[in-house]
Amino acid sequence: MANNASSQPPLTGQDPLAAMAHSEAHYFNSYNHHGIHEEMLKDEVRTRSYRDAIYQNRHLFKDKIVLDVGCGTGILSMFAVRAGAKHVVGVDMSTIIDKAKEIVEVNGMTSQITLIQGKMEEVKLPFDKVDIIVSEWMGYFLLYESMLDTVLYARDRYLNKDGLIFPDTATIHMAGIEDGDYKEEKIGCELWDNVWGFDYSPLKHTALSEPLVDTVDMKAVVTDPATVIKFDLYTVTADDLAFSMPFQLQARRNDFVHALIAWFDIEFAACHKPIKFSTGPHTKYTHWKQTVFYIPTVLTVTDGEYISGVLETKPNTKNRRDLDIKVTYKLETDDITRNAEGQAEYKMC
Incomplete structure (x- = not known):
């Protein structure tokens, strides 16, 4: 998910409720823009995986009531109709839903798809229960700006006892990388110690504390990957999204480690033949890329050694x-x- 400039005025004062309302407005306003939806629709790994998970499981969607949480331009809703769903309800807070209604109409699906603008937690659906929830809720680092807590609310409030969630499993992985040149360029001493003749060293810490979302070359990866945490969307709770988990990375060559990276895998395990995709450096590009955490210490590792954390x-x-x-x-x-x-310590904001 991308950050687009907010049209909201700058927030003043320290009222936490006002701050939260402003942040929510910034988040939803970012999805009003055409560009972010174009990027997601053109993400072949993302869109093809959802399409295949739905089309290849028509027996699961036939005559079912489907809820599309955060429906955006309506692509998942239309996939579900094509797969035989009886009716789909799409919910989105963003005004992009107005464009989604036009798209649904020109594709002749207005009678089969109901689109509602509003927060999932506040809207009233035309059905008391649904058979399937579909959602593309993932953000950078899986959880940044994600809608997972909203999907969990929808699950608990609307999903039938034996209902299905697409996708239903998400896993975060980590690895160590060698990236000395870029680290020096981003947070090196010389960069911040003399900025047009001024000492900007206080920004050095800020630069280090902001994770970088970028595409990492597989050649830079020094360690084997390690699985950190796995979420089962049928059982995970909102409280589980705050976690502390150990990891252990084994070096696979003699090198330096300047940063740790994280990515996530997604699985549609309810499918007749499970469908998966990864956002890691070892696979095809996705708009989520990888998340890079530069560490203050340079680690000198040899093949077979472990970094624990x-x-x-x-x-x-x-x-x-x-x-x-x-x-x-x-x-x-x-x-x-x-x-x-x-x-x-890092902040993604």
């Missing part, structure tokens, strides 16, 4: 769609001169 993530108290992240890491080797440990 803990990933802590929780929603920001002022805006639940932002994230506060802390990474603790340690390298212990037989060569004590290379032993290192540290921690870093």
